[in-house]
Amino acid sequence: MSELTTNIVAGPGGVMTDEVGVVTGELTLATEPVGDGTARLRVQYLGAEEWYTVTGATVPVTDPAQAASLHALAVGLLNRPEG
Numbered sequence: 264m265s266e267l268t269t270n271i272v273a274g275p276g277g278v279m280t281d282e283v284g285v286v287t288g289e290l291t292l293a294t295e296p297v298g299d300g301t302a303r304l305r306v307q308y309l310g311a312e313e314w315y316t317v318t319g320a321t322v323p324v325t326d327p328a329q330a331a332s333l334h335a336l337a338v339g340l341l342n343r344p345e346g
Contacts, residue, residue, distance in 0.1 A: 265327075266295040267334040270309060274343030278306050280315035292341060294334035297321065302330045304337050 269292050277287035289309040294302050304320035307313060320337070324330045 266293050267331065268293045269334070269338050269342075271338060271342035272344040273306075273341055274346050278341055279318040280306065281318050282315045286315060292334075292337060294330055294337065296324075296330065300325065302333060304333075 271290050271292050273287045273290055275287065277285035278290065279285055286306060286308065290306045291309055293305045293307075293314070295305060296302050300323055301321050302324045303322075304317035305314045306317060307315065317337075322333060324333065
């Protein structure tokens with residue numbers, strides 16, 4: 264399974280991260296394999312280098328289709344360009 268990325272715009276409530284709390288605005292969302300049968304969601308400000316782990320978003324996956332579904336679901340939930 265390889266990392267999946269999509270640019271999103273987080274709405275007013277933002278995305279809660281483990282490292283820095285809530286982040287808002289233009290972000291890149293990534294679903295990355297961890298290597299122990301799980302995948303985790305991470306975000307970064309668009310064009311930045313630092314990545315932040317989305318709080319509570321490390322989930323078990325057994326095949327790439329599950330990771331793709333997780334990524335699509337996360338994009339659907341977190342991408343709120345109109346607020």
